[in-house]
Amino acid sequence: MKIAVIGAGTLGVTTALELISHGHSVAVYEKNAGVAQETSFATAGFLGPGLCQSWVGPGMVSYHLKRYFYTHSGIKHHGLKYPVSWLLKWSKACATPHFEMKQAAMHRLAQYSQEVLKNLTEQHGLSYEMSQGSLVLLKSEIELSAYQAHLNLLKLADIPFKQMDAKETLQIEPALSTNEKLWGSLYFPNDVVANCRQFTLLAKQIAEDAGVNFRLGKQVQPLDSNEPLTIQALDSPDEKFDQVIVCAGIGTKEILKYLPIPLPTLAVHGYTVSAAVREPIDAPLSGILDASSMVSISRMGQRIRVSGIHEYGLNPKKPIDSVGLLFKVLNDWFPGAAKTTEIVQAWKGTRDVLADGLPLIGSSGVPGVWLNTGHGNHGWAFACGTARLLADMVTGRECEIDLKGLGVERY
Numbered sequence: 001m002k003i004a005v006i007g008a009g010t011l012g013v014t015t016a017l018e019l020i021s022h023g024h025s026v027a028v029y030e031k032n033a034g035v036a037q038e039t040s041f042a043t044a045g046f047l048g049p050g051l052c053q054s055w056v057g058p059g060m061v062s063y064h065l066k067r068y069f070y071t072h073s074g075i076k077h078h079g080l081k082y083p084v085s086w087l088l089k090w091s092k093a094c095a096t097p098h099f100e101m102k103q104a105a106m107h108r109l110a111q112y113s114q115e116v117l118k119n120l121t122e123q124h125g126l127s128y129e130m131s132q133g134s135l136v137l138l139k140s141e142i143e144l145s146a147y148q149a150h151l152n153l154l155k156l157a158d159i160p161f162k163q164m165d166a167k168e169t170l171q172i173e174p175a176l177s178t179n180e181k182l183w184g185s186l187y188f189p190n191d192v193v194a195n196c197r198q199f200t201l202l203a204k205q206i207a208e209d210a211g212v213n214f215r216l217g218k219q220v221q222p223l224d225s226n227e228p229l230t231i232q233a234l235d236s237p238d239e240k241f242d243q244v245i246v247c248a249g250i251g252t253k254e255i256l257k258y259l260p261i262p263l264p265t266l267a268v269h270g271y272t273v274s275a276a277v278r279e280p281i282d283a284p285l286s287g288i289l290d291a292s293s294m295v296s297i298s299r300m301g302q303r304i305r306v307s308g309i310h311e312y313g314l315n316p317k318k319p320i321d322s323v324g325l326l327f328k329v330l331n332d333w334f335p336g337a338a339k340t341t342e343i344v345q346a347w348k349g350t351r352d353v354l355a356d357g358l359p360l361i362g363s364s365g366v367p368g369v370w371l372n373t374g375h376g377n378h379g380w381a382f383a384c385g386t387a388r389l390l391a392d393m394v395t396g397r398e399c400e401i402d403l404k405g406l407g408v409e410r411y
Helices: 010-021 061-070 086-093 097-122 142-145 146-154 168-171 196-210 249-254 324-333 378-396
Strands: 002-008 025-030 077-078 131-138 160-164 185-192 214-215 241-244 265-276 289-290 295-298 303-313 346-356 360-363 370-373
Touching: 002 010, 010 025, 010 378, 025 160, 086 097, 097 146, 097 196, 097 378, 131 142, 131 168, 131 295, 131 324, 160 168, 168 185, 185 289, 185 295, 185 303, 196 214, 214 346, 241 378, 249 265, 249 346, 249 370, 265 324, 295 324, 303 324, 346 378, 360 378, 370 378
Parallel strands: 002 025, 002 241, 025 214, 077 303, 131 289, 241 370
Antiparallel strands: 131 185, 160 185, 265 303, 265 346, 289 295, 295 303, 360 370
């Protein structure tokens, strides 16, 4: 089949790679001049089910309301008026048993994606700054209680984790500052941290060598309701395909605006800062999440990346002027680990978050139009798995995991 993929972030590139392996003719359209230029550019890098938590869960509504008024919170608002329909769907998804079903789907998808990524890595001999293990740092038993529902589901799924005290935590991460209050931690040994953009660039080269046609710098226009399988791109002739797969992240809604496809997404902005390691002995070894601020710290080769802040609405400031919380958390836990007074890369990315916290994978309901979107802040964690699942569905093969709760029919 002749297939068009819209979007060349990690989702689009991995989808194209899977489709070409099934023998299809694949063209990837991307508005930017290169791949992984937007949300995939500087992710936190966490992979695996341990830290794969959705935006839904018991108490999440009240949690967000409280943090709305908390000055040092990682949640920032800039005049955004939430869509009422999105809030209602989100509130419903936060209730049990909806939460349990959705979190189980996330764990299932994260585990599967990690397996697919491992196979691709071994098959092609890839290297992309990977480190093993992730830790959630806890400052009190109250913070642990907030994770209890998540931990119960991990137990049911046989996903390994370990609750540790402060002494055990320092054995895993000896560079942690002893000046900062540390009650204990949660350790996920099978999770990893890896460089999403570096992997995407490698995957793009493999896909291109296999025959994928990357059409970079091509802005795709919204799909026509009368001819949804015809791609109209600026400065290019119209071209008809047998199938069209939309992996455009936050741009998906615009691409689909003339089609009867429900897509209750919310644009959420996140920030990262990346700086060179000053002294390896003072730097983290694994992925770190500070439970109180929800800011993560990860080691990527000779750099340290700090990620966090959930921002809604339009913020006119430059990214470097909005990341004070990230610098604070880094200096609290790993003082002097990074060269933050020298060259620092500050980045802002926008994620498309669906009301129930899960991505949309599969048929859109419009014949020939498929979706791989709505991954929120778990695009890297889900990418390889959703790409393979979608390629199997398009080709008519049986999928290797249960897809319950991941399709457009839930809306």
